[in-house]
Every structure is written in C-alpha cells, then in structure tokens.
Amino acid sequence: MDVASAAPARRREQRRLKEAARDAKIIENLRAICTDADPTKLYRNMVKIGQGASGGVFTAHSVDTNMSVAIKQMNLEKQPNKDLIINEILVMRESAHKNIVNYIDSFLHTGDLWVVMEYMEGGSLTDIVTNNMMTEGQIAAVAKETLEGISHLHAKGIIHRDIKSDNVLLGINGEVKLTDFGFCARLNDMDAKRRTMIGTPYWMAPEVVTRKDYGPKIDIWSLGIMTIEMIEGEPPYLHESPLRAIYLIATNGTPDLQSPTTLSSLCRDFLAKCLEVDADVRPSASEILQHPFLAKADKLRSLAPLIKASREARKNAAK
Template sequence: MTAPNSDHEVFLITDVNPDELFENVGMLGRGSFGKVYKGQRQDTQEIFAVKVILLEDESHSARTVEELKEEIAIMKHCKSEFVAEFIEAYDANDSLYIVMELFEPGSVYDLGNMCKHFKFTEELIRDLCAQTLLGLEFLHSKGIIHRDIKSGNILLTLQGQAKLCDFGVSAVQGKRTDPRKTVIGTPYWMAPEIIQETGYDYKIDVWSLGITILEMAEGDPPFSKINPWRALFIIEMRPAPKFAKPKLYSEAMNEFLSLCVTKNPKERMTAGELLEHEFVKDRVNIIDSANPRGASELVKETVDEHIEEIETFRASVPFIEDDSDDETVKSIKGITAVFRANKTEIIMKREEVEKELGSLLIDETDSGTGSLGVDISEMEVGVAQLKQQFKTDMAALTKAYSRRKTALSSAREKINSES
C-alpha cells in the first residue's frame, strides 16, 4: 500500500475494522474502483453508503490512491445541503472505506437510465439546475472547482434534494486569478479552455452544467456517439452546442443554456450570476428556503413516482460478494482497465507526459486532439488494438454480408427466370 500523504492521514481511521462496524445490507453498485453497498452501523443502526476500494488492486496506481485521499480531504471541508455529506473514512484490510450519506434514488443519471420511457421535463431540468447552481456557488466560494459536473455526479434524496458528489478530480484554487492548466474531467462535458490548455477557473463547471442540461433534455451529451478523443477536438473547434429542437423549450431555457456554454470563458457567466437568471431565479429562492433546505417538491414527486422502478432495476443486477478469486470478474476488471481511458478522466499534464514519454504526443491526424498531450499508456494501446481488431472484424463481416446478399439476389433472379 502506498504511504498516505501526512495531510490526509488525519482523515483516515485506522484503529477500527469497518467490516465489523458496518453490516452489508444490500449492494448499490460496482465499478472500476471497487464496490458500494448499504452499510448499517451496528451501534446506531443508521444506514450509509460505504464505498470500498481495494488498495492493492493492480488497477489502482499510486496516483489513484492519492486522488482518493484528496477527495476525502475536500469532502471533509464541504458541509452544505447541496453537497453529498461525508461521514468518515477508514484505512483497513488493505482497503480504503469511504462512508457517505445514503442516496436511495441514486443519481440524476440513474433516474434517466433505469426508468423506462422517462423524460426530463423543462420544469424538472429547471429545478435540478437551480439545485446544482446552489451547490456550485457553495464550492466556488470555498475555492473548489469540481471539474466533473455531469448527471452521474448529481445525487438525489428521498426528500427531493440534489447534491453534488465525486470530488476525485476536483481542484482547490489557490487564487481566483491563478488559472489552472491540468487537463482533467470527462471528455464530453469538458470545457474548451481545458482542452486548449490556456488556463481555466470556476467557469468550467458552468460549461459542464450546460452540457448536463443537454444530457438531460436529449438523453446524451453532445458528440457522445463518437470517440472521446475525437470529441475533444470537435468541442474545441465547433460552435457552442444547442438543443437539437430549440422550439421544444422556452426562450428562457434556450438563453440559459447559451449562457452556460459560451465558448469564451471571459464572457461566460459565473454560477452566482446564473442564479439570478429568469430561468431559475424564482425556483432558487423557493428551493434555498425549503425544509429541508435544497429540496424541490417536483424532484421529490419524481423520485416518489420512480423509486420502486429504480430499486427493481438495481435488484436485477447481479453482484458477486467476494470476487477476489473469480476468473470472470478478473476478466471484467481487465476489460474495464483497458477502456477506462475512453470513459473517464484525462489526468496528465502535457509537461508530465513529455517528461515521461520523451515528448511523445498523439498525432493530430490520428486522434483529432491537436496539441493536447495524452498519456500513451498500455491501457490506451490496448484500446487502439481492440479498435483495430474491431475494424478488421467488421470489414470481414461486411464483405461476407455483401457476398451473401449478392448470392441471394442471384438465386432469386435465377428462380424468377425459371418460373
């Protein structure tokens, strides 16, 4: 296990075994970082979300472990009704346990993807925007840039609150005028100034909120059907995205979106300024003074209507409690590692890549990322190999299909001529 940073050690409990303190009363999910389950604390009977990350897993680098500890450090200082509540963290059993407030409905993404035929109405998007902006205003006031705003990182409560989570790629801004340059985030939601590496500030979260509006309204973020590296190039080069069918939404909503995704960050509004926009202003005042604070009646009604469907969906997903020796799970983890670069963070500075790889950058004509330096890891090489194999297989399949189609056509013509 990697030695923790001394600044983070104070947040980690090391003299308690969380496996004895929390009873697993139901799985919530599994990802490349580990598993998340409902943990009932034995002494108080309270139920929390417990995220378990195996630190000795080969897929977790020293960088990843430090990022997780940095996430804990940030969450520890974020006490707000608009941010997921951090309870405590444990370093035990060669694992990191992060205990968080439990969100039974899951995320905004879950709502849209676990419920059949679900559609986000303009009114629901408006309330979720108001709640997210209040969360961003809080984070930015604390000098924190979230850097990964998307529907999957907005969690819902049974009371109708929406709270920001996942601070694994967040940054603490030393000075408001000191632009950061680390290329990080999830590609499709990434602001142009991050890709250009010209420096950025809190306004990148506003851009990502705009992309999240499009994600809710249209089911996916812009360019999600193409390779993420190619998408980065398109985000940088093309005009700001807008609704595919603007007339489906009010003038206020269309304007609000355009203000979020203004390409020039100097002209883009801050979260605080957007709170005063007519699209959300009235709802902001109501939500901010609600009981509990941050709750939306519409969000609560939506959650109440769909919570059973969400729980049924989760129950249908199989989980393996102990997967340490399971060959199938090992294979899945290997595939997850290969594709991780295609679906999550770009976390290397160009300077770091140049130093480690001898100024090796992806060529613009191959990747479409231009001058963006990318870590050419074994993971990405694996992705390239898989893509090439896929192209080869598809080409062969297409030729076989074409030959069969031609043969069938010839057979039909022969039958017709003989009849």
C-alpha cells in the same frame, strides 16, 4: 550485465523506489485522516449496490444509530491515483452543504479504504434523464440545486472539474447533491488558472480541451451540458469516441440543440449563458444563479415521481 543494459535497469529501480516512497507517504497521510477503528464492528447489513475498477459501493446501517449509509470500499493497491482519494476525502470533509453529499467517516481496514457517506436512495441524475422526460420546472430545480453546490465549492476556492449527471445524486424526496470530488482542483487564489485536461470529455469546456488556462467557470459549461442531458437524455456527441468529442467541442464551440423550438426562451437563454465559449463572458456560479430561468424551479418534491419511475426501471432491468 553490460553498461548499456544496466542504465535502463537502474532507472527503473529508481522509479520503483520513488513510487514506493510516494505511496508510503500517501498511506501515512490517509492514516492521519482516517478513524482508527474496525468499520466491520460499526456498520452492519452491507449490501453491494455498485462495482468500480478499484472497489465496490455498499449500503449499510450504523450499529449505533441504525442510519442508512453508503460505503465506498477501495483496494489501495489497485488505485493508480491514490492522491485523488485523499483529495476527495478532504474536499468532502471541508465542504458541508445541503447540496453536497455528506461525508461521515473513513477507515483503513486490511488494506482497503472505507469511505462512509450519506446514502442517497434516489440514485443518480443519470437514472432520471435516461428513464424520464423532465419538465422545465424540474430541470430548473435540479440546475439551481446543483449550482448552489458548485457556488459553495467555488467560494472555498475549489473547482469540481467533473460536473455531469452521474455525479449528481438524489434523495428519495428530491434532494439534489453533488458527489465524486476526486478530480477537484484547489485554487489558492480565485484568479489562479490551471491547464490540466481532466474530467469526462463530453462535459469538458472548450478551454479545457484546447489546454488553455482555465478557472472555476469550466463547471458552469459542464452544468450547461448536464442541462442538455436533462432535456435530451444524453450529452452532445455521446455516440462519438472521446477523442472525436474533444475535437468537436474545440471546433464547434456551443453545441446545437436537437429541438430548440420546443424550449422556452428563458431556457434557451440560460443554456446560451452557461455554454458561452468565451470563459471571460461566461457567468460565474453566483451570477448564473440569478438567471430568471431558475426562478421557474418546481419544488424538489416534484422530482419524487421521476425517482420512483427510475427505481422501477432499474428493478425491472435487473430481473
């Protein structure tokens, strides 16, 4: 091998060794977090309810308590960002709250990571918004509960960074809980700012897509976009490519509503506050929780008929 071809080969080998060392360290950290037990002896009646790029999601029952749980099963070899998994487990473990999906346990088993959490039988908010028309009282109820979860994270110095209807789960009686903490960022100092463009483009705040410094208020913008989902059934620009959506968010700022006159002035004002382009002016989670629109929130049980209708629609679609 000549010198010219040896250098790139050496660099590749160095990179491979570096990645292997990093992966070994992550596995070591996971072993420290996970329970040293065989989960197949602790959970029974596993039924697959979803499939992602890196593994499946199952429902199961605890052998000890017969409680229903959800289990995320991930093949670690197929995980490009193993550090995000540790992040997700740690955030869930440290963030017990009525509006955050409850973490139960985690296991390393035959090369797979099992993350056990409470099972939210009502499905995701996405199922609701695509199958139902929501009233303002119902929209206010979901927004308020989600904001309480966000406010709890922010008080602990954590930004969620991926607030959207897919990441809000519902209980059968209308409980509302945040999930999916892989993209969370920790701010050791709440004045600290970050610049990484992460999340899902259609819900990203202008300061994220333009790669400016940003803080916890990006979650408030995303909540505003999620509120539009509840009104219109989808976020703005969903039919554009992600790259085009990023351009439109940067260029247009606050998106237009399809039928603003059908909304109450309180709802329009709530949206305007959440979707304020200037992050310095945009309210914090604790501030927007005081908005009078949220006082219109219906009881959570008012969401139960929507959940039932969505479950029926899912069953019919599967036939």
